[in-house]
Amino acid sequence: DSGVTQTPKHLITATGQRVTLRCSPRSGDLSVYWYQQSLDQGLQFLIQYYNGEERAKGNILERFSAQQFPDLHSELNLSSLELGDSALYFCASSATRVSIWETQYFGPGTRLLVL
Amino acid sequence: AQRVTQPEKLLSVFKGAPVELKCNYSYSGSPELFWYVQYSRQRLQLLLRHISRESIKGFTADLNKGETSFHLKKPFAQEEDSAMYYCARTPMDTGRRALTFGSGTRLQVQP
Numbered sequence: 763d764s765g766v767t768q769t770p771k772h773l774i775t776a777t778g779q780r781v782t783l784r785c786s787p788r789s790g791d792l793s794v795y796w797y798q799q800s801l802d803q804g805l806q807f808l809i810q811y812y813n814g815e816e817r818a819k820g821n822i823l824e825r826f827s828a829q830q831f832p833d834l835h836s837e838l839n840l841s842s843l844e845l846g847d848s849a850l851y852f853c854a855s856s857a858t859r860v861s862i863w864e865t866q867y868f869g870p871g872t873r874l875l876v877l
Numbered sequence: 878a879q880r881v882t883q884p885e886k887l888l889s890v891f892k893g894a895p896v897e898l899k900c901n902y903s904y905s906g907s908p909e910l911f912w913y914v915q916y917s918r919q920r921l922q923l924l925l926r927h928i929s930r931e932s933i934k935g936f937t938a939d940l941n942k943g944e945t946s947f948h949l950k951k952p953f954a955q956e957e958d959s960a961m962y963y964c965a966r967t968p969m970d971t972g973r974r975a976l977t978f979g980s981g982t983r984l985q986v987q988p
Binding site for chain 2: 763764766793795797804805806807808813818820852854856865866867868869870
């Protein structure tokens with residue numbers, strides 16, 4: 763157990779809907795990363811937050827957004843869902859001090875199925 | 878663009894045989910390279926990283942800058958090594974350390 767938690771574990775919804783995925787980082791970790799794992803695109807970086815602020819963006823669609831709250835948990839919001847958004851969404855958190863020794867610890871993921 | 882290539886989707890070996898999982902990366906500055914492992918129904922876990930030069934569970938990986946490769950090796954495979962293995966890279970830039978993953982290789986170790 764890495765100490766990173768994600769809820770819910772599974773989510774089934776319909777096209778056009780909006781969902782929110784939640785991630786709680788390891789105690790004290792300031793950085794949260796979101797990744798999407800799908801059959802056709804593999805594991806892709808979406809977005810990073812550090813201490814409440816957006817730090818880096820990857821292949822994140824405009825329909826998707828994220829935020830990190832003062833208690834450091836993060837939420838990934840997915841809207842106007844399409845069938846192709848079905849995937850496993852991971853979050854990862856990393857050490858309190860950014861350094862080249864920073865290690866990302868992954869959560870168990872949220873499996874999203876859009877019908 | 879940063880790329881990581883794992884040419885094999887599946888590698889099947891017998892227990893006790895040597896294993897080599899291939900990983901090549903596109904040259905872009907001085908990246909840091911990692912191997913992550915995902916056992917069945919478990920989360921991604923860091924296996925090893927090139928800057929620490931350590932051996933975990935008998936696995937080693939050497940960074941070859943000339944060939945831009947970071948192949949994962951183990952001299953004698955065990956059944957419990959069966960898992961998905963992902964090679965990944967990140968820039969050395971502290972603070973922006975998003976991982977770029979390869980497509981993964983499934984290792985099956987048969988008894």
